[in-house]
Amino acid sequence: MAVGESATAPALRADAARNRELIVAAAIEVFAERGLEASTADIAARAGVGEATLFRRFPTKDDLVTAIIGVQFEESAALAESCLADEDPWQGVERFLYGMAERAAVDHGIAGATKEKCVASPTLAGERRRILDLTSQLVRRAQKADALRDDIAGQDLMFVMSAVASLADLPFPGLRADLWKRYLGIFLDGLRPEAATRLRPGAPSRKVIENPEVE
Amino acid sequence: MAVGESATAPALRADAARNRELIVAAAIEVFAERGLEASTADIAARAGVGEATLFRRFPTKDDLVTAIIGVQFEESAALAESCLADEDPWQGVERFLYGMAERAAVDHGIAGATKEKCVASPTLAGERRRILDLTSQLVRRAQKADALRDDIAGQDLMFVMSAVASLADLPFPGLRADLWKRYLGIFLDGLRPEAATRLRPGAPSRKVIENPEVE
DNA sequence: CACGAACCGGAGCACGTGCTCCATTAAACC
């Protein structure tokens, strides 16, 4: 199963394709362990591949990161679709936030970079819009069922999730690793209709969120 | 007004003391603008001082960062005390979270480093404990007035605040800079007693939180 | 004023990182 780009490329040789997968797999591992500032040398070593090979496939470290984020976006979209299939709309929202935050919590460095990269990369921006679409459906469905406060939109869920996930690697020794679930709980309580008070800055307009200008 | 360390040092000469203040001020500015990875050369330049001077006063870049965090901790403690003086206990909590998140939002890089550094530095850990104490008082006061849900503690407020602040520099162009207030609002709604549902992972024990082992 | 000591700052060192060159290897097709 190909992991990244689609056809247009002039067809990779067998070993090259295999190495590409090895590199992507190694990068996911290493980034998750040491964060985004892990060196390309480390990644190449983990993949059992020369550094030049890595750079032939991904001309820039950024390109590699972008490719990995692309993979994760596909997983996220799949999760969102699965949550849309839940019979209980609120549980769909809950499961989505939970799943997204959990993955962001495991892949330590990635989540932070995701935001920047999907502004810089048009491909990623498109993928992101698709996820945002699914998220908006989740929100509207829950709102129609009176399970979710009315004054929020899909993008709010994304931002909330990212805030919670940022709590994943608190450096204090002895803290349980899943403490972020506690704060997701508080957030979820704040998302119920009963809890709603007026939110001061309004939701960002759809136009701004859906079409982040590529600089 | 001396900004950092106390007496024990063998008394700084006039120009040396002045330069120290210049360096700290410049570091706060530069870190806030470019984040923590701003170079020492930039900071020295901004302070109008040679690089060697910077390193004579702060033998390590980490020492400089730690000193700055110390300054901010004093400000945080002052804020907490001021909020404790509010007549409305809930407003005290609200103002505290708001103020803390706002400062974290302005000083882009610092907030992230704060967590790591106050684990590594014993001095900072002590300061942190003091702030935590004040925060706990804020929480208990609001809980007694039935303005805050019962199942949270002081440290929860700190973590929630840090989560909200992490939303301060979303890279999407066109987003208003104070969007984090919106999500603090949702969080605050989740902190009211009426909103409370059972939180899954319990609060971290006081022992773990108050005495982070210095490695 | 004059003198010793504290202090200064720019040039330089060591190191890690992203990225490239090129002689060697091995896949693919006849």
Add this chain to the structure above:
DNA sequence: GGTTTAATGGAGCACGTGCTCCGGTTCGTG
């Protein structure tokens, strides 16, 4: 199997960074 050519990987380059050395300068006191 032989030939072509894509693919490989280790040595090396350029650069930025944290940090230091040392000749010159300024502060503080008698």
